[in-house]
Amino acid sequence: MPHITLQGQRALVTGANSGIGKAVAIALAEAGAKVVVNYVSSEQRANKVVETIKKNGGDAIAIHADVSKEEQVQQMFKQMIDAWGSIDILVANAGVQRDADFIDMTLQQWQFVMDVNLTGQFLCCREAAREFVRRGVDPKLSCSAGKIICMSSVHEVIPWAGHVNYATSKGGVNMMMQSIAQEMAGKKIRVNSISPGAISTPINTSAWNTPEAESELLKLIPYQRVGKPQDIARAAVWLASDDSDYVTGTSMFVDGGMTLYPGFREGG
Numbered sequence: 001m002p003h004i005t006l007q008g009q010r011a012l013v014t015g016a017n018s019g020i021g022k023a024v025a026i027a028l029a030e031a032g033a034k035v036v037v038n039y040v041s042s043e044q045r046a047n048k049v050v051e052t053i054k055k056n057g058g059d060a061i062a063i064h065a066d067v068s069k070e071e072q073v074q075q076m077f078k079q080m081i082d083a084w085g086s087i088d089i090l091v092a093n094a095g096v097q098r099d100a101d102f103i104d105m106t107l108q109q110w111q112f113v114m115d116v117n118l119t120g121q122f123l124c125c126r127e128a129a130r131e132f133v134r135r136g137v138d139p140k141l142s143c144s145a146g147k148i149i150c151m152s153s154v155h156e157v158i159p160w161a162g163h164v165n166y167a168t169s170k171g172g173v174n175m176m177m178q179s180i181a182q183e184m185a186g187k188k189i190r191v192n193s194i195s196p197g198a199i200s201t202p203i204n205t206s207a208w209n210t211p212e213a214e215s216e217l218l219k220l221i222p223y224q225r226v227g228k229p230q231d232i233a234r235a236a237v238w239l240a241s242d243d244s245d246y247v248t249g250t251s252m253f254v255d256g257g258m259t260l261y262p263g264f265r266e267g268g
Ligand SMILES: NC(=O)c1ccc[n+]([C@@H]2O[C@H](COP(=O)([O-])OP(=O)(O)OC[C@H]3O[C@@H](n4cnc5c(N)ncnc54)[C@H](OP(=O)(O)O)[C@@H]3O)[C@@H](O)[C@H]2O)c1
Pocket: 014, 015, 016, 017, 018, 019, 020, 021, 038, 039, 040, 041, 042, 043, 065, 066, 067, 068, 093, 094, 095, 096, 116, 120, 151, 152, 153, 154, 195, 196, 197, 198, 199, 200, 201, 202, 203, 204
């Protein structure tokens, strides 16, 4: 199989200074794309990702923006387009958790997670789609006018007690992704999600960083290993490439079988 190439394409990855976003940014750059490494709080970690990409022979810039703020998102896209002329790939990855029992969940905890995980993806997808429509297909780069990848979660389908805000935001991401995909397909814009299972990143350290926690977690994962950010990055490269040209409106579960209801292996 020929190696996937994204040569000449320009990608923006939100929340790319950590975890999954960082691995996606590095993998897209390895496939030949120039990458905007978006961050909100740690410029230093974003600059390190840029350095890593450049050391590997790629091109990247770090751009600050809080994805939940319309003006900041628009400014980030303007900066990218001023620098590189356009955008070909958006990975709307930035996400947060603010966990609480349902009856104790504050409006602030609910709203914060919605603002970043759902409104943040809406704002970034809209800006990317506007630019894809303006520019149209450039057959030298890709047979599609643009690719959007939303970072969802297995919790777009698995209810999650203690995380009502998070699971609801990801359920929303799924319907948003499908509706945008339906609306934009005629413009040759592809829109898909990746729905990771348990991936070892800073967002969920306590779920995997002790042997006891890991063994509890593995009960939920038929494939019997915790995922790595690179598992998601490889899926993102494929969804961003013309190899997946006929794929739109799909949520790709990369979860070691977490959505296979492992509790039903015995009995049921
Ligand atoms: N890890 C998992 O098991 C798992 C499973 C399913 C889905 N996911 C999803 O994967 C995505 C990445 O999560 P992760 O596990 O890689 O977590 P992570 O390591 O905590 O990374 C989260 C990233 O989001 C960024 N971010 C947070 N708020 C932001 C905002 N308002 N504007 C811009 N960036 C913001 C953070 O930037 P700063 O560091 O600059 O604050 C950070 O780069 C999330 O959407 C998450 O829901 C993760």
